[in-house]
Amino acid sequence: MNIILKTREELVLKSIEIRKDIISAIAEAGSGHTGGSLDLADIFTCLYFHILNHRPEEPNWENRDRMVLSIGHVAPVLYVTLAHAGYFPIEELKTLRKLGSRLQGHPGRDHGLPGLELSAGSLGQGLSVAVGMALANKIDKKDGYVYCILGDGELQEGSVWEAAMSAAHHKFNKLIALVDRNNCQIDGVTSDVMEIEPIIDKWKSFGWNVLSCDGHNHIEIIETFEKVKTTSDRPSVIIAKTIMGKGVRSIEGNYKWHGKAPSKEEALDFIEQIDNNG
Amino acid sequence: MDNLIIKSHRATKEGFAEGLRIAGNNPKVIGLGADITASVGMNLFAEAFPERFFSFGIAEQNCIGVASGLALSEKIPVFSTYAVFSALRTTDQIRISVCYNKLHVIIGGAHAGVSVGPDGATHQALEDIAIMRSLPNITIISPCDATQTKLAIIAAIDNMNSPMYIRYGREAVPDFTIENQNFEIGKAQTMVEGNDLTIIATGHLVWEAIIAAGKLKDKGINARVINLHTIKPIDEEAIIKAARETGIIITAEEHQIQGGMGSAVAEVVVKEYPVPMDFIGMKSSFGESGKPEELLKKYGMTSDSIYKIAIENFSRKKSDQKL
Numbered sequence: 001m002n003i004i005l006k007t008r009e010e011l012v013l014k015s016i017e018i019r020k021d022i023i024s025a026i027a028e029a030g031s032g033h034t035g036g037s038l039d040l041a042d043i044f045t046c047l048y049f050h051i052l053n054h055r056p057e058e059p060n061w062e063n064r065d066r067m068v069l070s071i072g073h074v075a076p077v078l079y080v081t082l083a084h085a086g087y088f089p090i091e092e093l094k095t096l097r098k099l100g101s102r103l104q105g106h107p108g109r110d111h112g113l114p115g116l117e118l119s120a121g122s123l124g125q126g127l128s129v130a131v132g133m134a135l136a137n138k139i140d141k142k143d144g145y146v147y148c149i150l151g152d153g154e155l156q157e158g159s160v161w162e163a164a165m166s167a168a169h170h171k172f173n174k175l176i177a178l179v180d181r182n183n184c185q186i187d188g189v190t191s192d193v194m195e196i197e198p199i200i201d202k203w204k205s206f207g208w209n210v211l212s213c214d215g216h217n218h219i220e221i222i223e224t225f226e227k228v229k230t231t232s233d234r235p236s237v238i239i240a241k242t243i244m245g246k247g248v249r250s251i252e253g254n255y256k257w258h259g260k261a262p263s264k265e266e267a268l269d270f271i272e273q274i275d276n277n278g
Numbered sequence: 279m280d281n282l283i284i285k286s287h288r289a290t291k292e293g294f295a296e297g298l299r300i301a302g303n304n305p306k307v308i309g310l311g312a313d314i315t316a317s318v319g320m321n322l323f324a325e326a327f328p329e330r331f332f333s334f335g336i337a338e339q340n341c342i343g344v345a346s347g348l349a350l351s352e353k354i355p356v357f358s359t360y361a362v363f364s365a366l367r368t369t370d371q372i373r374i375s376v377c378y379n380k381l382h383v384i385i386g387g388a389h390a391g392v393s394v395g396p397d398g399a400t401h402q403a404l405e406d407i408a409i410m411r412s413l414p415n416i417t418i419i420s421p422c423d424a425t426q427t428k429l430a431i432i433a434a435i436d437n438m439n440s441p442m443y444i445r446y447g448r449e450a451v452p453d454f455t456i457e458n459q460n461f462e463i464g465k466a467q468t469m470v471e472g473n474d475l476t477i478i479a480t481g482h483l484v485w486e487a488i489i490a491a492g493k494l495k496d497k498g499i500n501a502r503v504i505n506l507h508t509i510k511p512i513d514e515e516a517i518i519k520a521a522r523e524t525g526i527i528i529t530a531e532e533h534q535i536q537g538g539m540g541s542a543v544a545e546v547v548v549k550e551y552p553v554p555m556d557f558i559g560m561k562s563s564f565g566e567s568g569k570p571e572e573l574l575k576k577y578g579m580t581s582d583s584i585y586k587i588a589i590e591n592f593s594r595k596k597s598d599q600k601l
Contacts, residue, residue, distance in 0.1 A: 070346075109379055117350065119378045122370050128340045129375055132347020132355070135332065139353070159371070162340035169330070194327070 002056055002085060005049040010216040014084065015045040017249045019274045021080040021093055027267035029097035032105070033190050033243040035150065035257035038079040039182050043240055046211040046221045047147065049100040056086035066117050067145050070126020071151040071180070072106035073259070079103050079113070087115035124157030127177060131163050134172035134235075145229070148177045153185030155196045161206065167235040168207025172198065176228055177208075180215065183245040184255035201217040201233065202239045215240030247274045280502045282488055284308045285425075290482070291388055291444035293427030295319035298356060300428075303436040305450050308348050309420055310334055310341050310357040318358045318388035319446075328435065337550045338363045342371035342385070354435055361403030362446060365410055374442045377415045384434050387445040390420075391481065391532030392565035394448055406445065406538025409509050416441040418509040419463060419561040420531075420539070422484035424453045426507060431459045436561035438463065444521035447532075449570045451482035466516040472500035473599025476520035477584060478541045479530040482559070487530055489581035490588060499592055510540050521551040526595045530558040530584050532574075543578050556591050558584055 005011050018041045026032035047067060048054070055061045069078050076096065083090045088102070095101035102113040106121030117133075120126050130148035137144055152161060167175050179199065187193045196202075203210045209231045213224040219238070228236035243253035244258065248270045262270050287591040297332035301307060303381045309331040334341045338359055356488050358364060365372070365387050376383045379463045388576050389412075410418050417440055419497035421427040423456040434442040460467070469484060470491045479487035486530045491501040502524055504516060519528060527547060529540030547555060560577055 041315050041506050062352075097326030118346075119374065120375045124339075127349040128343020128371070129350065131340070132349075133351050134347070135308075135344060136353050139330070140351075159337075159339040159343070162335075162337035164345060166334050166337065166340055166344065169335075174407055240529050267543035 002054050002143040002179050003049055004145040010219055011045050011049065014049055015041045016158065016274055018045060018077065018080050018084060020271050021090070022075050022076045023262060023267050023270045023274070024074055025080060025093040027095045027177040028094045029261065030034070031097060031261045033077055033259050034261060035184060035251070035255070036071065036074040036180060036182065038248060039244050039246045040074055040077045040149070040180055041247065042216045042218055043221055044077050046218055046225070048081045048085045048139065048231045050222055051225050052165055054142065056115065057200065059087060059202050063142060063144055066130070066146045068117050068126045068133065068146065069107065070148055071122055071123065071154055072121030075103070075105065075107050082115040088113065105226040123151070123154045124159040126162035127160055130175055130177070131167045131172065133265060134167065134175040135170065137174060138172065145174045148175070149191065150177055150179045152179055152183060152196060153193070155179065155199065156194045162183040162205065164206045170235055172235045173232050176225065177235065179237060179239050180242055181239050182242045184244040184258055187199045199239055207234055209234050209236040210239065211236065215242035216246055247277055248263045249277060256277055283456055284452040284454050286453050287349050287450040288424040289448055290421060290427040290452050291319035291425030291448055292388060292421045293421070294358070294416035294431050294444070294446050295322045296424060297428035298323045298341055299326055302330070303534050304435065306352065306354045306355045307435060308332070308355045310335060310345055310355060311381060312338055312341050312357070312359040312363070314359055318360065318386060318498045319357055319485065324547055338368045342368045342383070343375050345383045346375035346381050349383050349456035350379070352383070354382055356386065356435070357390055360389040360401060361387030361406045362384040364388070365403065365406035365443065367424055369409055374412055374439070377413045380415050380500070381441060382439045384442045384444065387443055390445045391447055392560070392577055393532060393570040395570040395573060396567045404534045404565065407509055407533050407539055408529050408541070410443045411537065416443055416465060416510065418445070419507055420509055421507050422443040422481060422505050423451060425454050425455045425457060426461060428506065429459070433461065433463050434479055435516045445481065447482060452485045454485060464511050464513060467505040467507065467515040468502065468554070469505050470500040470501065473477070473524050474500045475526040475528065475588060476502040476504060476524045477528050477588065478506050478517070478520070478543055478567065479531060480505045480509060481532055483530040483532055483579060486527040486581040487584055490584035492582070493585045494588055497589070499588070502589060506539060506543070512542050512546060516549065517543055517546045518550045519546050521553045523566040525553050526591055527553060527555045527586065528558065528588055528591060529555070530579065533559050534562060535559040550561040553589060554588050554594055558587055
């Protein structure tokens with residue numbers, strides 16, 4: 001059975017554990033995307049420990065909700081959350097990015113890790129796949145939801161908007177996208193690299209139901225997901241405001257940590273900061 | 279192979295349409311349209327199974343992703359549009375969403391080759407085989423006529439469980455293979471027996487190769503003609519056998535020579551049994567507007583050019599033997 005955490009305290013504690021394991025795994029790997037993985041920890045905790053209808057012991061259960069991670073580079077937050085949810089042993093996290101590991105640098109289903117819905121890493125593809133899953137659910141009259149996690153920089157990819165247009169056209173109301181709005185990408189602040197605002201207006205004009213939330217407030221995240229589920233005629237997108245590197249004060253909001261791994265010494269400091277911030 | 283008689287002239291896309299209509303009886307089959315449904319032979323399926331045909335507009339990258347999502351949900355998606363779009367515009371989506379995920383997505387590459395004609399270079403796919411061929415996990419089929427295209431799409435849906443790319447054309451070409459032929463994906467067909475040289479062709483150039491073989495026979499040269507309808511995985515056994523038994527191989531395809539079917543054959547020949555080879559195809563140039571037959575002639579992809587190259591190479595083989 002999946003573990004359901006009901007109180008804010010339980011969810012916060014789980015997010016702290018996830019953040020610490022993200023740091024340990026990336027430091028052990030020596031490379032990886034720290035910033036985005038950390039900032040999504042609260043959202044992933046809410047998804048896998050409260051929102052998703054899933055069975056870790058039966059990953060391919062046909063009536064499960066599907067969680068498509070389009071931004072494959074934040075694989076560490078997905079892997080750590082899946083391990084904590086019971087999909088595979090937490091011990092395996094230390095194989096991240098190593099030869100022969102099931103935990104590829106970007107998710108690769110071919111390597112056999114349970115719980116992966118998609119091999120992804122080239123930006124701009126995940127929402128299309130989620131649209132296909134939503135279409136299949138509609139054809140089969142299944143009740144499951146399809147969730148898709150997008151990055152804010154990823155919205156610069158034109159194919160995202162092809163997918164957005166099609167989801168609204170076909171009225172996939174059980175498709176819920178979430179944009180990790182951390183305002184950072186590799187070259188700098190998103191508004192400097194390529195302005196994506198006004199994000200809310202863009203999605204609205206594409207026919208989507210749009211809500212925003214604080215991506216670090218567990219209760220608000222859960223309530224926002226519950227609210228969008230009342231929409232019956234269109235897909236929904238949640239613009240989740242997050243802080244890159246959230247939990248590690250010394251790197252919070254610093255785009256330079258998008259794709260950087262902490263050294264082993266830094267990792268000890270980061271883990272201490274996460275504990276103190278909890 | 280017997281019965282090398284032209285039954286009619288039909289576009290291979292008609293075979294695609296008929297085959298998809300038949301295989302479409304499987305309720306798992308889902309058709310995705312990108313605005314040019316009838317033009318690429320998706321229409322019979324769409325008319326017969328409107329509840330399983332979905333329009334996704336002029337957005338090919340999205341279509342490949344949607345197809346992947348369907349395949350990840352136990353469906354068998356079929357998406358076709360002009361090969362310049364279905365294979366070239368979408369290469370990244372095919373590489374990651376389809377091939378890396380090893381999904382049973384069927385991609386049609388319609389209007390392949392210069393024989394699309396007056397539309398000109400923008401719409402003449404001449405690079406799709408090269409690009410698809412370099413992707414892991416995908417199977418590439420390039421049937422020789424309408425009947426074979428029908429069998430190919432049925433086999434791609436019913437017998438396979440991996441990414442599929444099926445290349446076909448718009449212009450009417452000789453339809454000469456029979457319904458109950460022995461068609462097996464991955465298994466080349468010997469259309470004409472012969473031991474003096476081998477012509478390996480794909481697509482509608484197989485018929486041109488058969489005509490060329492007839493003319494060669496008049497000159498006393500017995501050419502073997504192989505229909506390499508599956509370009510990947512390639513039938514190494516048939517190629518090695520041809521190299522060993524005939525000592526010279528000429529390839530013919532309506533595609534760039536660089537990276538195409540001929541290159542795939544050469545990779546086998548060079549490694550396993552080196553013999554002289556020559557290649558018929560586009561010589562690294564774009565096509566242009568014109569009638570299909572005019573373009574095929576101008577760019578040297580007719581029975582006459584196959585014959586000419588074969589004669590040149592046969593004398594090369596003989597002079598090599600004298601050394």
